[in-house]
Structure formats: structure tokens, C-alpha cells
Amino acid sequence: MMISPAKFGVLLMLLLAACAAQADKADRVIEGEKANTKLAADSQQRINKISDKTQQLFQNFQLELKRIDDLTLYNQQMKGQISRQMTSITDTTQAIDEVAIVERQLSPLLHRMVDSLSTFIKLDVPFLLDERFERVAFLRHTLDRTDVTLAEKFRQVIEAYNVEVEYGNTIESYRGNLNLGDRSREVEFLRIGRVALLYQSLDGNDLGAWNSDTHRWQPLDGRYRRDIRLGLKVAKKQAAPELLLLPVLAPES
Structure with missing residues (x-):
């Protein structure tokens, strides 16, 4: 069957119109897909930002939990110290x-x-x-x-x-004044612990010892002169210690 030129032209025009319509629809679909893709990309960016912020918040939360644990332990230590300080x-x-x-x-x-x-x-x-x-x-x-x-x-x-x-544990010699009768004379004293306290005048003529019973100085005869002189030398470290024959007034019953 032969199509007349007029009908063919009409069909061609319809076909072109249909193709144009399809091309326009495809363009709208493509534009829509582009818009959807952009929306999806924007949504993904927002999701990524929210995820990053959430992750940061979670890390901050964990850090705060650790700080709380540290502060709790510190407070416990401080309580112990305060308790010990209060006791002290x-x-x-x-x-x-x-x-x-x-x-x-x-x-x-x-x-x-x-x-x-x-x-x-x-x-x-x-x-x-x-x-x-x-x-x-x-x-x-x-x-x-x-x-x-x-x-x-x-x-x-x-x-x-x-x-x-x-x-009471030492021997000592020293000079001093002593009242002998009605006058005072300079003498050398010899102390042997607290056992004996004796004196000898500087010229060596007068000797005596302290009598603890009478609380008086008791004159001694010349037989003690050598030992007192030797005792003075021992006290002055001018002679080696040796046995001395000295008067010791023992208490009587």
C-alpha cells in the first residue's frame, strides 16, 4: 500500500514531534537525576558532618569519663590524707x-x-x-x-x-686563798675526788686537810709533805700516777 506524500509528511511530523517529546522527557529525567544526585551528595556531606561531630562528642565523653575516674580516685586519696591529718x-x-x-x-x-x-x-x-x-x-x-x-x-x-x-671521779690541783688562824694565805689545794681535800702553803711548810666531821681544816704534820707534793704533780700531769699515802678522814661510829 502506497502512502501518499501528504500522509508521509504528516507521519514524519508526528514522528519528529514524538522524538522531540521523548528527548524533552529524557532531559527532564536526566535533570531530575542530577538534582537527586546533588541532594544525595549534600545529604551524605551532612551525614558525614554529623558522624564526625558524633565521633568527636563520643571522644569528648570518653575523656570526661576518664577525668571523672581520675577525680574520683584523687578524692579518695584526699579523703585518706585528710583523715590521717585529722588524726595527726x-x-x-x-x-x-x-x-x-x-x-x-x-x-x-x-x-x-x-x-x-x-x-x-x-x-x-x-x-x-x-x-x-x-x-x-x-x-x-x-x-x-x-x-x-x-x-x-x-x-x-x-x-x-x-x-x-x-x-667525784677526778683529781685536781688549784691555787686559792685560805684563812689560817688570823691571816689569809695563798695555798695550793689538792682534791682527790670527794675523798680528800688537802692544802699546802706555797713555801711547803704548812699542810692540812678538810675534816668533814668538824667542818674545819685540820693541820697535818710533815710526814705527808712528800705525798702531797707528789699528788700535786700528778694532778698537774707533771708526774705519773702512783700510790700516795694521804690522810683520809673516815667516818667514825
Whole structure:
């Protein structure tokens, strides 16, 4: 069947119109797909940003949890230290109270010790009296001072007692004045511990010993002259120690 030229033209026009319509529809579909792709890309970017922000928030959350754990452990340690410090404060307060009590008791005790030391020196063999009583006077002055600690006062009193104890274990010679009759003479004293206290005049003529029973100086005869002279040399470290024959006044019943 033959198509007339007129009909063929009409068909061609319809076909072109249909192709144009299809091409326009395809363009709209492509544009739509492009728009969808752009929307999808934008959505993915937003998702990525949200994911990154969420990850950062999660990391910050974990960091805060670690800080909380560290602070919890630190607080526990601080509680332990505070508890120990409170116990220490309580113990220190109690110790301070006890020290105050001891101070109130120790101060009168030190004064009694110095009084006893003074009495002892008065009743003891009369050697180095000026030096020993000066020490007692110094102790009395120290005990009345407010700028000296109680511990230092106690140390000085004990040191004075130790000096007196040491006198009983040593031999010593020294010069001093002694009233012999109606006149004063310079003599050499020989102290042997607290067992004997003797003297010899500088010219060697007068000898004597302290009598603790009568509390007087007792003259000695010349038979002791050599031993007293030798004893003085031993005390001065001018001679080696040796056996001395010296008068020792023993107590009598």
C-alpha cells in the first residue's frame, strides 16, 4: 500500500514531534537525576558532618569519663590524707596539752633541783666554792628568763649536775686563798675526788686537810709533805700516777 506524500509528511511530523517529546522527557529525567544526585551528595556531606561531630562528642565523653575516674580516685586519696591529718591534728593537740602540763610541773622541779644543788654544795667538801656557786647563780638567772626554752633550762641544770658528779671521779690541783688562824694565805689545794681535800702553803711548810666531821681544816704534820707534793704533780700531769699515802678522814661510829 502506497502512502501518499501528504500522509508521509504528516507521519514524519508526528514522528519528529514524538522524538522531540521523548528527548524533552529524557532531559527532564536526566535533570531530575542530577538534582537527586546533588541532594544525595549534600545529604551524605551532612551525614558525614554529623558522624564526625558524633565521633568527636563520643571522644569528648570518653575523656570526661576518664577525668571523672581520675577525680574520683584523687578524692579518695584526699579523703585518706585528710583523715590521717585529722588524726595527726588530734594527736598533736593532745601532745600540746600534755606538754603544757609537763611544763607546769617541770618548771618548779627545776627550781627545786637548783635549790638542792646549792644545798649540796654547802654541805659538800669546800672546793672551788666560788666557781660552783657562780654556776648555781647562773642557773637561777636562766630559770627566770623568758627567752630561754624549757628544754634548754633542763639541759643546763642536768649539765650542772653532771659537772658535780664528775668532780667525784677526778683529781685536781688549784691555787686559792685560805684563812689560817688570823691571816689569809695563798695555798695550793689538792682534791682527790670527794675523798680528800688537802692544802699546802706555797713555801711547803704548812699542810692540812678538810675534816668533814668538824667542818674545819685540820693541820697535818710533815710526814705527808712528800705525798702531797707528789699528788700535786700528778694532778698537774707533771708526774705519773702512783700510790700516795694521804690522810683520809673516815667516818667514825
